[in-house]
Amino acid sequence: xxxxxxxxxxxxxxxxxxxxxxxxxxxxxxxxxxxxxxxxxxxxxxxxxxxxxxxxxxxxxxxxxxxxxxxxxxxxxxx
Amino acid sequence: xxxxxxxxxxxxxxxxxxxxxxxxxxxxxxxxxxxxxxxxxxxxxxxxxxxxxxxxxxxxxxxxxxxxxxxxxxxxxxxxxxxxxxxxxxxxxxxxxxxxxxxxxxxxxxxxxxxxxxxxxxxxxxxxxxxxxxxxxxxxxxxxxxxxxxxxxxxxxxxxxxxxxxxxxxxxxxxxxxxxxxxxxxxxxxxxxxxxxxxxxxxxxxxxxxxxxxxxxxxxxxxxxxxxxxxxxxxxxxxxxxxxxxxxxxxxxxxxxxxxxxxxxxxxxxxxxxxxxxxxxxxxxxxxxxxxxxxxxxxxxxxxxxxxxxxxxxxxxxxxxxxxxxxxxxxxxxxxxxxxxxxxxxxxxxxxxxxxxxxxxxxxxxxxxxxxxxxxxxxxxxxxxxxxxxxxxxxxxxxxxxxxxxxxxxxxxxxxxxxxxxxxxxxxxxxxxxxxxxxxxxxxxxxxxxxxxxxxxxxxxxxxxxxxxxxxxxxxxxxxxxxxxxxxxxxxxxxxxxxxxxxxxxxxxxxxxxxxxxxxxxxxxxxxxxxxxxxxxxxxxxxxxxxxxxxxxxxxxxxxxxxxxxxxxxxxxxxxxxxxx
Numbered sequence: 001x002x003x004x005x006x007x008x009x010x011x012x013x014x015x016x017x018x019x020x021x022x023x024x025x026x027x028x029x030x031x032x033x034x035x036x037x038x039x040x041x042x043x044x045x046x047x048x049x050x051x052x053x054x055x056x057x058x059x060x061x062x063x064x065x066x067x068x069x070x071x072x073x074x075x076x077x078x079x
Numbered sequence: 080x081x082x083x084x085x086x087x088x089x090x091x092x093x094x095x096x097x098x099x100x101x102x103x104x105x106x107x108x109x110x111x112x113x114x115x116x117x118x119x120x121x122x123x124x125x126x127x128x129x130x131x132x133x134x135x136x137x138x139x140x141x142x143x144x145x146x147x148x149x150x151x152x153x154x155x156x157x158x159x160x161x162x163x164x165x166x167x168x169x170x171x172x173x174x175x176x177x178x179x180x181x182x183x184x185x186x187x188x189x190x191x192x193x194x195x196x197x198x199x200x201x202x203x204x205x206x207x208x209x210x211x212x213x214x215x216x217x218x219x220x221x222x223x224x225x226x227x228x229x230x231x232x233x234x235x236x237x238x239x240x241x242x243x244x245x246x247x248x249x250x251x252x253x254x255x256x257x258x259x260x261x262x263x264x265x266x267x268x269x270x271x272x273x274x275x276x277x278x279x280x281x282x283x284x285x286x287x288x289x290x291x292x293x294x295x296x297x298x299x300x301x302x303x304x305x306x307x308x309x310x311x312x313x314x315x316x317x318x319x320x321x322x323x324x325x326x327x328x329x330x331x332x333x334x335x336x337x338x339x340x341x342x343x344x345x346x347x348x349x350x351x352x353x354x355x356x357x358x359x360x361x362x363x364x365x366x367x368x369x370x371x372x373x374x375x376x377x378x379x380x381x382x383x384x385x386x387x388x389x390x391x392x393x394x395x396x397x398x399x400x401x402x403x404x405x406x407x408x409x410x411x412x413x414x415x416x417x418x419x420x421x422x423x424x425x426x427x428x429x430x431x432x433x434x435x436x437x438x439x440x441x442x443x444x445x446x447x448x449x450x451x452x453x454x455x456x457x458x459x460x461x462x463x464x465x466x467x468x469x470x471x472x473x474x475x476x477x478x479x480x481x482x483x484x485x486x487x488x489x490x491x492x493x494x495x496x497x498x499x500x501x502x503x504x505x506x507x508x509x510x511x512x513x514x515x516x517x518x519x520x521x522x523x524x525x526x527x528x529x530x531x532x533x534x535x536x537x538x539x540x541x542x543x544x545x546x547x548x549x550x551x552x553x554x555x556x557x558x559x560x561x562x563x564x565x566x567x568x569x570x571x572x573x574x575x576x577x578x579x580x581x582x583x584x585x586x587x588x589x590x591x592x593x594x595x596x597x598x599x600x601x602x603x604x605x606x607x608x609x610x611x612x613x614x615x616x617x618x619x620x621x622x623x624x625x626x627x628x629x630x631x632x633x634x635x636x637x638x639x640x641x642x643x644x645x646x647x648x649x650x651x652x653x654x655x656x657x658x659x660x
Contacts, residue, residue, distance in 0.1 A: 012086035040111055044274075044284050045083050053273065 002078060006069060009049055013042035023065045031064065050077045080292070082112060082284045085119035093129040100128040101151065102298065105143035106158035109279040110134045116291030117156060124299045137279055141194060147202045153532040154298045155208040158290065160215055160281065164188035168218060170275055176220035181231045188235055192242040199246050207531045209297040211255040211290055212243055215270050215281055250459055250510060251531060253297040264289040302518055304454045305406050306355030307346070308397055310415035311362060314436045315343055315378060320362055325369045338444050343377035345448055350382035353464025354455050355404055355471070357385055359396035364388040384472045393420045394427035404471060405581040407520060407614065412454060461511045463558035470582050473554040489647050492586060497651035499588065500549040501595055504658040505538040512547050512562045519578035521617045522589070525610035527576055542566045548592060550583055557583055563592055567600045574607045589621060590645045597638050607634045
């Protein structure tokens with residue numbers, strides 16, 4: 001699993017945020033500086049990088065980093 | 080550049096303490112990716128500036144353009160989409176596509192274009208502006224098959240073309256070339272209907288990247304190159320002149336050498352726009368002379384200067400041509416069919432772009448023409464552009480740096496029948512003055528460049544003063560060749576920028592200019608905001624003749640020093656033009 005590649009997408013969309021904070025965030029709102037613009041950027045970057053249109057669940061319990069990783073694993077987009 | 084790269088580019092440290100480059104991005108959709116890409120490309124092109132791209136609000140293109148009236152910006156990027164002309168072209172508004180509504184939709188689009196044209200004429204005249212016409216496919220609202228152009232669609236496109244033509248007449252406005260855009264961004268890969276409906280983002284990131292890249296290039300054009308040096312054999316024509324003879328070389332369809340004819344036509348076109356064309360050829364000079372007498376040659380002898388035809392190294396010929404042109408190697412492109420010659424010149428002039436002429440590869444040849452147009456591009460061709468070649472030819476024929484017939488240089492200059500026109504006016508809207516300030520390297524007080532906004536702002540200061548100088552003598556006209564801008568205060572004159580075209584060196588025009596300033600403002604001292612650059616040796620040398628051990632910022636030249644040490648000023652006739660502004 002190329003964790004660096006996935007984290008690169010997150011840190012590009014959430015500039016200045018520590019990767020640990022991204023990994024540990026319980027939902028998108030918990031990522032420092034999170035707003036709808038950054039979420040749009042994240043989805044577009046993931047689309048470009050993995051050629052996938054991810055539909056994120058509108059749930060306060062969706063852990064962004066782990067959730068996206070699971071999604072990519074389930075769809076065979078990362079080994 | 081993909082979105083990940085663009086976002087990472089914007090995370091890089093930005094210069095602090097510098098004036099930001101503020102760009103207003105006006106469009107009617109959510110420009111989130113376009114904004115990111117535009118900021119990233121501009122940051123790459125202007126690493127010394129802190130780039131700020133400000134978008135407007137959703138759905139109000141005209142209102143967003145009007146933001147220029149409320150806040151200062153350095154540049155305006157306008158991205159028009161069909162729904163900005165009539166909301167029924169969009170997918171987020173369901174206004175009806177019935178046949179009977181089509182005439183109204185087209186008429187409504189025409190009215191929108193008219194309003195945009197008026198708006199741009201009013202507000203976009205003060206900043207560099209770039210306009211991108213609609214790039215997304217029109218929705219299928221016409222009754223014709225997608226393979227056929229509907230009369231309504233043709234009418235719509237005609238009105239759009241008329242709008243583009245009208246706004247492009249303003250020299251500060253550039254319009255993105257849709258033909259070029261089609262080659263780099265396939266039309267079928269532009270629209271993202273999903274994000275358009277969910278977020279109002281109609282562009283796929285790949286298309287947003289390309290639109291932003293083109294607009295960033297148009298908003299921050301690099302200085303165009305000045306001259307092209309070309310080989311002759313198997314380049315300007317097909318064949319070796321020394322072997323085939325004057326009538327044996329060709330550039331026509333019959334002998335499968337048409338590429339060379341197209342190249343000649345292209346060089347003649349460049350020469351007609353004031354670009355210097357020189358020849359460096361290993362050849363017999365008398366044969367070359369005869370070849371240029373062929374009346375079917377598309378590149379005439381008058382288009383080319385100088386012609387260096389000899390058996391010496393090409394780099395020597397190139398060196399001599401640069402000297403005659405008095406331009407730097409970095410401003411010149413060298414073209415030759417021989418990779419060996421290209422390598423030899425490239426080694427001698429690492430900063431010069433040296434290109435192998437692709438005499439058998441048509442695709443590469445096509446790319447070469449596109450590349451040369453880009454490198455030598457001009458939005459407008461000034462009178463001075465057209466005078467350039469003739470004045471260089473005249474200078475070479477009558478070199479003023481070495482006096483003929485044993486006369487002194489003073490005697491020579493006095494007999495040149497020089498005529499100077501001093502125009503005292505802030506050169507607002509004077510493209511030539513702006514170009515001189517931004518292109519001149521050698522006689523340049525400090526190498527300071529201005530973008531259009533900074534230039535306008537400086538000259539809008541009521542205290543600011545501008546002087547432009549034109550010159551002609553019995554050998555020909557040079558046109559406007561010098562600009563000085565500054566301000567008088569406390570019996571002194573402070574010079575902020577001062578440039579003199581290299582074509583006007585050695586005529587003591589610079590001394591005439593200083594004398595003019597001393598007299599006009601009755602000042603005792605001129606204070607120069609001088610800064611040594613890698614290229615302004617001639618300017619520094621000139622100032623050092625006035626006794627300074629070291630020339631530094633705020634170098635003061637007292638009037639008495641100037642008159643003690645200045646050489647005798649040639650007795651040129653002087654005309655003074657004072658205009659408002």
